[in-house]
């Protein structure tokens with residue numbers, strides 16, 4: 001796909017697809033508790049402000065988490081779709097400078113976003 005199509009891609013993507021992408025990326029075999037690693041989790045509604053951000057409750061440790069808990073995506077100021085496009089570009093082996101150009105971001109912003117995901121989307125649990 002030519003990189004110039006990415007701008008159009010951004011317009012086509014909605015939050016539901018972005019969260020689906022994140023879920024698929026971090027939990028290819030289904031959601032797991034970031035606290036204890038258990039797979040007995042139940043859906044527990046959605047985020048109050050982001051309707052497609054699924055919340056979960058762990059049956060084993062009663063921990064609560066959501067799609068972005070424990071990822072570098074949590075609490076970042078960039079919209080999720082920018083992250084997803086950024087990850088997509090990284091998959092195409094574009095440089096930070098190229099990604100910045102395609103997505104209309106500052107190179108320093110892209111650098112901050114790509115630094116951690118190159119080592120994996122999910123950061124170590126802080127507990």
Ligand SMILES: [Zn+2]
Nearest residue numbers: 033036058061
């Ligand atoms: Zn748990």
